[in-house]
Amino acid sequence: MGSTDTETPTKTSVPADANDLAGLEAGLDALETVQTRRASLRETLVQKVLPPFTAVVLVLVVWQILVWAKVTDSYKLPAPTAVWDEVEAAWRQGTLLDYIWTSVQRGLFGFGMALVIGTPLGLLVARVRFVRAAIGPILSGLQSLPSVAWVPPAVLWLGLNDSMMYAVILLGAVPSIANGLVAGVDQIPPLFLRAGRTLGATGWRNAWHIVMPAALPGYVAGLKQGWAFSWRSLMAAEIIAQSPDLGIGLGQLLEAGRTNSSMSQVFLAILLILIVGIAIDLLIFSPLERWVLRSRGLLVKS
Amino acid sequence: MATTLAKSAKSEAAAASEKSAESANRTVGGAGALDVAARIEHVSKSFATPAGQQLVLDDITLDVARGEFVTLLGASGCGKSTLLNLVAGLDRPTAGAIGTDGRPALMFQEHALFPWLTAGKNIELALRLRGVPKAERREKAEELLSLVRLQGAHGKRVHELSGGMRQRVALARALAQDSQLLLMDEPFAALDAITRDVLHDELMRIWRETGVSVLFVTHNVREAVRLAQRVVLLSSRPGRVAREWSVDIDQPRRIEDAAVAELSVEITEQLRGEIRRHGQH
Numbered sequence: 001m002g003s004t005d006t007e008t009p010t011k012t013s014v015p016a017d018a019n020d021l022a023g024l025e026a027g028l029d030a031l032e033t034v035q036t037r038r039a040s041l042r043e044t045l046v047q048k049v050l051p052p053f054t055a056v057v058l059v060l061v062v063w064q065i066l067v068w069a070k071v072t073d074s075y076k077l078p079a080p081t082a083v084w085d086e087v088e089a090a091w092r093q094g095t096l097l098d099y100i101w102t103s104v105q106r107g108l109f110g111f112g113m114a115l116v117i118g119t120p121l122g123l124l125v126a127r128v129r130f131v132r133a134a135i136g137p138i139l140s141g142l143q144s145l146p147s148v149a150w151v152p153p154a155v156l157w158l159g160l161n162d163s164m165m166y167a168v169i170l171l172g173a174v175p176s177i178a179n180g181l182v183a184g185v186d187q188i189p190p191l192f193l194r195a196g197r198t199l200g201a202t203g204w205r206n207a208w209h210i211v212m213p214a215a216l217p218g219y220v221a222g223l224k225q226g227w228a229f230s231w232r233s234l235m236a237a238e239i240i241a242q243s244p245d246l247g248i249g250l251g252q253l254l255e256a257g258r259t260n261s262s263m264s265q266v267f268l269a270i271l272l273i274l275i276v277g278i279a280i281d282l283l284i285f286s287p288l289e290r291w292v293l294r295s296r297g298l299l300v301k302s
Numbered sequence: 303m304a305t306t307l308a309k310s311a312k313s314e315a316a317a318a319s320e321k322s323a324e325s326a327n328r329t330v331g332g333a334g335a336l337d338v339a340a341r342i343e344h345v346s347k348s349f350a351t352p353a354g355q356q357l358v359l360d361d362i363t364l365d366v367a368r369g370e371f372v373t374l375l376g377a378s379g380c381g382k383s384t385l386l387n388l389v390a391g392l393d394r395p396t397a398g399a400i401g402t403d404g405r406p407a408l409m410f411q412e413h414a415l416f417p418w419l420t421a422g423k424n425i426e427l428a429l430r431l432r433g434v435p436k437a438e439r440r441e442k443a444e445e446l447l448s449l450v451r452l453q454g455a456h457g458k459r460v461h462e463l464s465g466g467m468r469q470r471v472a473l474a475r476a477l478a479q480d481s482q483l484l485l486m487d488e489p490f491a492a493l494d495a496i497t498r499d500v501l502h503d504e505l506m507r508i509w510r511e512t513g514v515s516v517l518f519v520t521h522n523v524r525e526a527v528r529l530a531q532r533v534v535l536l537s538s539r540p541g542r543v544a545r546e547w548s549v550d551i552d553q554p555r556r557i558e559d560a561a562v563a564e565l566s567v568e569i570t571e572q573l574r575g576e577i578r579r580h581g582q583h
Binding site for chain 2: 021022024025026028029032033191192194195197198199200201205209210213214216295296297
């Protein structure tokens with residue numbers, strides 16, 4: 001640890017063996033401190049990138065073999081190359097990124113709103129006994145309700161427009177985010193709350209300095225699930241709600257593929273939905289979760 | 303260094319703690335309102351259990367003088383931790399009154415450091431909650447860290463520190479509250495014997511340097527004698543003050559000293575007597 005020569009000669013109250021004590025303590029600290037090391041780039045490539053890459057290649061190979069073996073008609077199972085042609089065509093027309101962006105910006109904006117509503121709601125449910133008793137069970141129950149069920153009422157209430165999409169996203173994601181925060185708050189060790197109280201944290205200062213950061217692991221897990229629910233709800237809404245005003249998102253692309261009986265377009269849409277879902281998780285939520293866990297020493301490296 | 307630190311923000315701490323005096327039978331005075339660091343007068347505490355009201359503390363009267371080091375000793379069920387919670391203001395007594403000079407700082411058996419903050423930021427949070435301006439926090443945190451001989455540990459995460467280092471950061475955080483009274487609830491019980499021994503020396507040094515009053519709870523008789531100016535033995539179920547000893551052994555002491563051992567034997571005999579009474583009916 002740090003240097004040991006900390007004693008100033010002016011302190012007469014310190015016993016003569018104080019320097020021994022400082023040295024002793026520095027020795028103990030050095031003996032008990034564990035050194036940690038971060039993985040190198042090569043290790044990361046071999047351990048994190050190689051396995052999923054292999055899996056994808058394997059799926060493509062099996063897919064191609066099934067096509068060659070003609071297990072079913074080509075309109076039911078298009079070749080990987082046919083799907084790739086579809087990607088290329090959409091890219092050349094310049095519509096590929098439009099499809100993706102239409103859905104992604106809806107999804108992220110809806111998720112952002114869910115975050116703003118779900119966080120204070122979760123905090124209220126977690127910390128106010130009356131509110132918990134009143135709406136806690138409903139909030140957990142809402143999580144098991146498939147969000148596609150909200151599409152018909154949302155269309156009737158709001159019409160075929162973006163607000164209807166956002167309503168469906170909110171009804172899907174807000175319970176996840178709020179429940180994640182509630183679970184996070186429930187799992188706070190009581191010792192942290194006692195320590196906070198002795199330090200003088202009460203009311204809002206307690207919520208901001210102690211409760212929220214202590215509940216962060218559960219909250220981040222809720223956010224991750226909230227994003228998955230946002231994306232699923234949005235796709236359900238896009239598949240069902242077809243209107244020229246809405247533009248073409250990935251859900252509409254999928255539904256258009258079905259009406260055109262174009263299996264390669266259906267595959268393209270499903271693949272894009274999957275890829276976007278995974279990409280957002282990998283780019284935003286997984287790093288966030290790893291950072292939270294690592295900074296608390298909760299992520300053990302093998 | 304640390305003593306000036308303790309004096310500079312005295313009035314702020316007193317003002318802040320007056321606001322938090324919440325119940326009638328608990329007074330949290332500013333500087334000068336009390337002539338002692340803590341006054342516990344005829345305090346009783348009972349808890350509701352399925353079998354009815356259970357009396358945990360019975361008519362405890364105890365003063366901790368300013369700058370005094372008192373250890374509270376007792377077997378299981380003597381209500382040591384309950385008493386400390388009452389003095390800390392985390393709970394209210396059923397009867398009697400407790401007065402403290404400002405809001406006491408409390409240290410637990412577990413370090414209770416917040417894992418989402420670094421060692422230094424844990425201390426800075428205590429300073430912030432006490433109302434220390436942002437510009438001064440970093441410097442004061444560094445001062446407190448060097449007081450517990452952890453200079454350079456400001457940016458360390460809690461999980462990167464050893465058990466002994468964590469308890470020293472916890473001590474620094476408790477001292478950051480700038481309280482006249484430090485309550486310690488078996489703070490070294492979870493440490494290995496070597497580290498505990500070193501921390502005894504450290505605690506003695508810091509107590510002398512800061513002039514803080516300490517009420518230290520333990521079930522370890524030798525530890526109690528090693529540290530204290532006065533040892534208070536509590537009986538169990540309900541907790542009562544069974545006997546007090548003032549410890550006139552010169553500091554620096556060692557836990558192996560003959561004088562420490564001699565008094566420890568005497569206290570242990572009395573403690574065993576208290577425990578035996580419970581087996582007789």
